[in-house]
Amino acid sequence: MLAATTTPPARRPIHRRLYVQVLCAIALGALVGHLWPPAGEQLKPLGDAFIKLVKMVIAPVIFLTVVNGIAGMSSLRSVGRVMAKALLYFVALSTLALVVGLVVAHLARPGAGLHIDPAALDAASVRGYASKAHELTLTGFLLDVIPSTVVGAFASGNILQVLFFAVVFGISLAMAGEPAAPVARFFEALAAPVFQLVHLLMKAAPVGAFGAIAFTIGRYGIGALANLAWLVLTFYAASALFVLVVLGAVARLTGFSILALIRYLKAELLLVLGTSSSEAALPSLMEKMEQAGCRKSVVGLVVPAGYSFNLDGTNIYMTLAALFIAQATGIELSLGQQLVLLGVAMISSKGAAGVTGAGFITLAATLAVVPAVPVAGMALILGVDRFMSECRSLTNFIGNAVATVVVARWEGALDRCALDEALGRARRDAVGTPRRRIMIESGEPR
Secondary structure: OOOOOOOOOOOOOHHHOHHHHHHHHHHHHHHHHHHOHHHHHHOHHHHHHHHHHHHHHHHHHHHHHHHHHHHOOOOOHHHHHHHHHHHHHHHHHHHHHHHHHHHHHHHHOOOOOOOOOHHHOOHHHHHHHHHHHHOOOHHHHHHHOOOOOHHHHHHHOOHHHHHHHHHHHHHHHHHHOHHHHHHHHHHHHHHHHHHHHHHHHHOOHHHHHHHHHHHHHHHHOHHHHOOOHHHHHHHHHHHHHHHHHHHHHHHHHHOOOHHHHHHHOHHHHHHHHHHOOHHHHHHHHHHHHHHOOEOHHHHHHHHHHHHHHOOHHHHHHHHHHHHHHHHHOOOOOOHHHHHHHHHHHHHHHHHOOOOOOHHHHHHHHHHHHOOOOOHHHHHHOOOOHHHHHHHHHHHHHHHHHHHHHHHHHHOOOEOHHHHHHHHHHHHHHHHOOOOOOOEOOOOOEO
8 A cells, every 4th residue: 555655855946956057157168268268268277276176086086985895895806807897898898989980980081182291281289299109108007007105196196006006905905804894994984075075076066167168269269170170070970979879789788778877977977078077077977876876896996997998989089080180191091001000099098098188199109100190190180189078088988987887787786776766867857857756565665
């Protein structure tokens, strides 16, 4: 027999919702940057300050989530199993992203007809990126995962170094057993104020998005898109195709809708769009994936690792941009050269994990190994790279959210009821349907 329905919770006024505030800030920032470019450029510190605030808490969030998750695992073997499954997924999806970039470049041919003379390109404008690219080696990357000191890992903010130390420390804490129980309880209690700090910092998200987008439009101008609009539109279309078709199919096989997940993460996605940085929403993503039913230990391992190894948007960009340069300069790449390009891009995208401006730098590293395509050709896209960075970040972000749910399901660490509730609640909020719970005699919601 059904009891009386409970009173639905009071709906938060629309102007107090974070995603609405961020969306309004982006629109206002774009308007300021377009109408008053000098003023827009001066607002850059607002975006930089917000990103620094978020990066300040990324290391402790990752450390506490991973340590608490591993300490609560019933078997330490599951740590290696989760990481193995995550890396297998990352390699498969990264390869698909590279292939999508190649296929779309062949179909759309955004660089065809430009007839650019490689000798006339301004190589000096990309020399700085090329020099950084030479520093990216697989051996150097693997050694850099190990921090020189524990404090150094947190001070540098290197996600992989923090993750490495957190995994090792978490395993040690679990192996220590009962004597280490007070330490485990301390870290569990410490997580609450740290995540409360994240919520507090997120209140400044609209200010950061306003400053970042005002600077981008003020510095580069809407007109900068005109000459290379087809390339930018092609990249956005390729990314949308990957998210809706490839990730959509993965999501459907896992038992959820990619559109529902996007609705659930709309506030974080708008924040990524406004700041051009997926790291700005990393702490919120970890918290939301836990709320969506993914076990804390899986979230703590998959999300930080994904930020380094699962860069779907960056991979699409690299192969698409490389073929655009080849087409623009009249260079026809053989199938063998394209396969080499794909393989090098796969490795270089991992070697640049954690490097600022990784998309452009990894492209330079890739072209340096494929001499048929001139590195100087990157000067062609330097002016619009900023407008494509938002799309790279959004695609990377969505890809990591999907990866977390998939690995959690593979590991048997996904609460389907919590996932359905979270995604369903996002849909109800979107259409404005009040949430009601019907109570049964046992007192449990149906």
